[in-house]
Amino acid sequence: MVTATKKRILVVEDEQDTAAMIARFLGDEFDTVVATNGLDGLALAQQEPRPDLVIVDIMMPKLDGVSMTKRLREHEPTRRVPIIFLTAKSDPMDVIAGIQAGARHYITKPFVLDDLKKKVRKAVYGR
Numbered sequence: 001m002v003t004a005t006k007k008r009i010l011v012v013e014d015e016q017d018t019a020a021m022i023a024r025f026l027g028d029e030f031d032t033v034v035a036t037n038g039l040d041g042l043a044l045a046q047q048e049p050r051p052d053l054v055i056v057d058i059m060m061p062k063l064d065g066v067s068m069t070k071r072l073r074e075h076e077p078t079r080r081v082p083i084i085f086l087t088a089k090s091d092p093m094d095v096i097a098g099i100q101a102g103a104r105h106y107i108t109k110p111f112v113l114d115d116l117k118k119k120v121r122k123a124v125y126g127r
Contacts, residue, residue: 006031007124010051012041012068013086014060018109022055022086025113026120038063042071045078053124055116058087058098069101082123086111 009030013019014037023032033051035041039062045054054072058065065085072078082104087094090108098106105119 007052008033008049009120009124010035010041010044010054012036012038012044012054012056012060012065014057021113022116026117029117030120030124037061038065038068042068045072045081046075050077051081053120054081054083055086055120056083058085058089058094066097066101069098069103073102084116084119084123086116 007030009026009032011019011022011032012035013022016036019034019036023034026032033044035044038060041054041056042063045051056065056068065087069083072081072083083102084105084107085098085103086107086109088109095106104123107116107119
């Protein structure tokens with residue numbers, strides 16, 4: 001019997017407790033990898049195996065989430081990787097900027113883990 005490989009989720013979040021909680025929660029269904037700043041997240045997203053989805057905070061050290069997303073969209077190997085912003089920035093202009101940068105979903109903190117998982121499944125599997 002062949003088992004399917006888990007889809008890979010990259011969590012880019014500078015709050016280590018939040019990143020660990022998300023990785024643990026999604027870890028039963030997905031292969032999760034964590035980066036704690038935008039530059040490390042960008043590097044991990046460009047390595048093999050590439051993530052099937054990136055969950056990224058906006059306000060981070062070294063490279064913010066919007067800039068990271070724009071850089072991912074500039075390169076063919078990562079251009080179509082779905083991105084979910086998970087952030088405390090809830091101003092409508094921030095949401096618009098996030099979607100324009102290339103995010104599939106925009107979730108504001110505080111968030112419900114089950115809601116996050118539903119959006120992750122939708123972005124990865126289309127359901």
